[in-house]
Amino acid sequence: MKDRLLQEIAVLRREAEAELAAVPDTSAAEACRVKYLGRQGLVTSILKSLKDLSPEERPEVGREINIAKEILESKLADLRERLKHAELERSVAAQRLDITLPGRRTKRGKRHPLRQTTREILQIFTDMGFSVHRGPEIETDYYNFEALGVPADHPARDMQDTFYVEGGYLLRTHTSPVQIHVMENQRPPICAVFPGAVYRRDNDVSHSPMFHQVEGLMVDRNISMRDLKGVLSTFCHRMFGSGVGVRFRPSYFPFTEPSAEVDIQCVICGGSGCRVCKQSGWLEILGCGMVDPVVFEKVKVDTKKWSGFAFGMGVERIAMLKYAINDIRLFYENDMRFLEQF
Numbered sequence: 001m002k003d004r005l006l007q008e009i010a011v012l013r014r015e016a017e018a019e020l021a022a023v024p025d026t027s028a029a030e031a032c033r034v035k036y037l038g039r040q041g042l043v044t045s046i047l048k049s050l051k052d053l054s055p056e057e058r059p060e061v062g063r064e065i066n067i068a069k070e071i072l073e074s075k076l077a078d079l080r081e082r083l084k085h086a087e088l089e090r091s092v093a094a095q096r097l098d099i100t101l102p103g104r105r106t107k108r109g110k111r112h113p114l115r116q117t118t119r120e121i122l123q124i125f126t127d128m129g130f131s132v133h134r135g136p137e138i139e140t141d142y143y144n145f146e147a148l149g150v151p152a153d154h155p156a157r158d159m160q161d162t163f164y165v166e167g168g169y170l171l172r173t174h175t176s177p178v179q180i181h182v183m184e185n186q187r188p189p190i191c192a193v194f195p196g197a198v199y200r201r202d203n204d205v206s207h208s209p210m211f212h213q214v215e216g217l218m219v220d221r222n223i224s225m226r227d228l229k230g231v232l233s234t235f236c237h238r239m240f241g242s243g244v245g246v247r248f249r250p251s252y253f254p255f256t257e258p259s260a261e262v263d264i265q266c267v268i269c270g271g272s273g274c275r276v277c278k279q280s281g282w283l284e285i286l287g288c289g290m291v292d293p294v295v296f297e298k299v300k301v302d303t304k305k306w307s308g309f310a311f312g313m314g315v316e317r318i319a320m321l322k323y324a325i326n327d328i329r330l331f332y333e334n335d336m337r338f339l340e341q342f
């Protein structure tokens with residue numbers, strides 16, 4: 001019995017070592033481990049049969065099988081390490097990773113140029129102490145026209161072609177109705193700007209049926225045309241550069257008296273005359289004026305105590321002049337080649 005076992009152990013060692021030497025990969029190595037060292041393995045079964053030996057025979061056989069087991073275990077561990085390394089190298093080589101390739105850029109979102117321009121405009125006014133309010137885009141005839149001095153048969157209604165919606169409502173044609181909401185809800189002094197979308201039946205390279213305005217209103221004691229000129233000149237200089245020429249030209253709006261339009265020196269030709277400024281050297285950028293007493297009466301602001309000025313500007317127009325954009329539709333197409341330039 002003892003000699004047979006010693007014989008078996010010797011054979012097992014020889015065979016196991018030969019087998020290990022020929023193992024091609026980690027899964028074959030694992031099969032080999034199971035065959036010899038697993039719970040049903042050959043080494044394990046010899047260990048189990050030790051109990052059938054006499055106490056005198058047991059130590060010698062026990063020592064032999066333990067030596068065989070340790071040698072096998074350590075060879076297997078070495079082998080597994082080597083195979084794992086070789087397999088990693090093979091898979092890296094197979095992937096052919098080219099570390100010289102340029103990386104893929106992640107694109108960063110940016111604010112839309114109109115939003116950037118609106119923010120810039122609002123920043124200039126909030127720096128001067130104006131607060132920001134927003135009014136509704138769907139309006140009644142009263143707020144959009146009537147309260148602003150434009151009764152039903154007034155010819156000034158033709159100045160802006162209106163979109164009417166169900167229920168006697170309309171899409172506001174300008175941000176001026178927000179003046180009325182604010183003065184109804186808040187007593188003077190008032191110093192605020194109102195940004196937002198407006199709508200007109202208009203569509204060509206410089207007109208869009210939906211566009212954006214920033215309205216402003218300042219009502220306080222002793223507000224005069226000087227305040228209007230100071231605030232709006234400051235705005236133009238901050239928006240277009242301190243060197244730009246600014247002029248106030250008499251105009252007409254039903255809700256301001258006197259009224260003016262503000263021009264800046266042409267940003268394209270610098271004032272010498274070009275196609276953009278129609279050879280005049282000047283570009284109109286906003287409408288303004290002293291709040292008409294007719295408007296103050298509607299909102300019950302005492303004209304003996306208070307006076308004020310209002311202004312309104314188109315955000316698209318300002319952005320087009322600032323960035324030399326010649327077609328308003330570019331703002332709404334969301335073409336990445338356009339948007340990425342800002």
Ligand code: PHE
Binds near residue numbers: 174175176215287289
């Ligand atoms: N609401 C006018 C427009 O849309 C602009 C304006 C606003 C003019 C305030 C004077 C005062 O053309």
